[in-house]
Amino acid sequence: MPESPEAAIRRTALWGEHKKAGAKLVPFAGWEMPIQYSSIRDEHQAVRERVGLFDVSHMGEFLITGPDRVRETDRITTAKIEGKEPGFVQYAVFMNEKAGIIDDILVYVLEDAVLLVVNAANRAKDFAWVRSVIEGDAAVVDISDTMTQIAVQGPRSRELMTKLFGDSASLPYYRSGVLRHEGADVILSRTGYTGEYGYEIYAPWDQGPGIWRKLMQEGAEYGVLPIGLGARDSLRMEMGYCLYGNDIDETTNPVEAGLVWVVKPKKTEYIGKEAYLHYKKNGAERVLMGFRLSAREIPRRGYEVLHAGEAVGAITSGGFSPSCEVGIGLGYVRADVAKEAGGFMVAIRNKQAEATPVRGSFVPSSVKEEGEDS
Secondary structure, rough: OOOOOOOOEEEOOHHHHHHOOOEEEEOOOOOOEEEEEOOHHHHHHHHHOOOEEEEEEOOEEEEEEEEOHHHHHHHHHOOOOOOOOOOEEEEEEEEEEOOEEEEEEEEEEOOOOOEEEOHHHHHHHHHHHHHOOOOOEEEEEEEEEHHHEEEEEOOHHHHHHHHHHHHHHHOOOOOEEEEEEEOOOEEEEEEOOOOOEEEEEEEHHHHHHHHHHHHHHHHHOOOOEEEEEHHHHHHHHHHOOOOOOEEEOOOOOOOOOOOHHHHOOOOOOOOOOOHHHHHHHOOEEHHHHHHHHOOOOOOOOOEEEEEOEEEEEEEEEEEEEEOOOEEEEEEEEOOOOHHHHHOOEEEEEEEEOOOEEEEEOOOOOOOOOOOOOO
């Protein structure tokens, strides 16, 4: 895998494409990644209104193989894939014995393996943990360094993907398929981290640049733009999606993070079950919720959340929403005040800004077509 002159910083297969496009590159999770190409606002709106391309090759990919791969995936994650056909995809988390979230992941059921997609910053930690807990006739291998991952997101993404991949792009929400491309298997899936209709492409490392260039060329008529980490963050915040390391980590559990839905009902045991069921039965002491501020005030991570003049929590993710044209944020607050309709303030430097609670996403989602279910 190519590295930059700074020995510890890695580069994806698409690094050259980012340089040619004039991207501003920054260190991120051990990688040199594009934070923006033009402006965060323009890139954000391109995804909301048209289609954008994201290099997400820094993410980690693990394969679980062996006869016990399904049983072990169900035991070490909160997913439930027993009996699921190849092509099934599920969002899940790894939990420790205290129900703390080790990472949030995607689980893909393949023909003869299970693919786990993990966050870039957690790759080494996750792989070591999975190897330490996996049992039976199952094994895990880290294939991250062999893969390019490209996300194609936006209301015109289906047109673009159909143009390149034909009927293979006709996927239901949270489903995947495998096709042959230039002599190699490529996985297409429909999930996303933006709230818009979209896809992911998992291809061999050396095929990445060609696929990226083809997407840019064929997407010109749809107004395609390359999208950096800055807009990726503002897009996910508008949907109220958690970011690992900010909104969730090993000190948070799915109950307080609003992720009860990712812990699927199980007949078998799974790591963290006892602690998780305790939190689910007794409730959380704090909960994650959204806040909408004014156009002039921007909440940032660590800012205190106040209610009736008392500190009740803190912002975990915050920034400017290009869609709403106001400051927005996520933060944990005490459960006893979380249901209040008003009275919240965010302490910004030496003043306080009124914060309106927001339940769910800040903008509507278009990830699913009418009648689809995840």
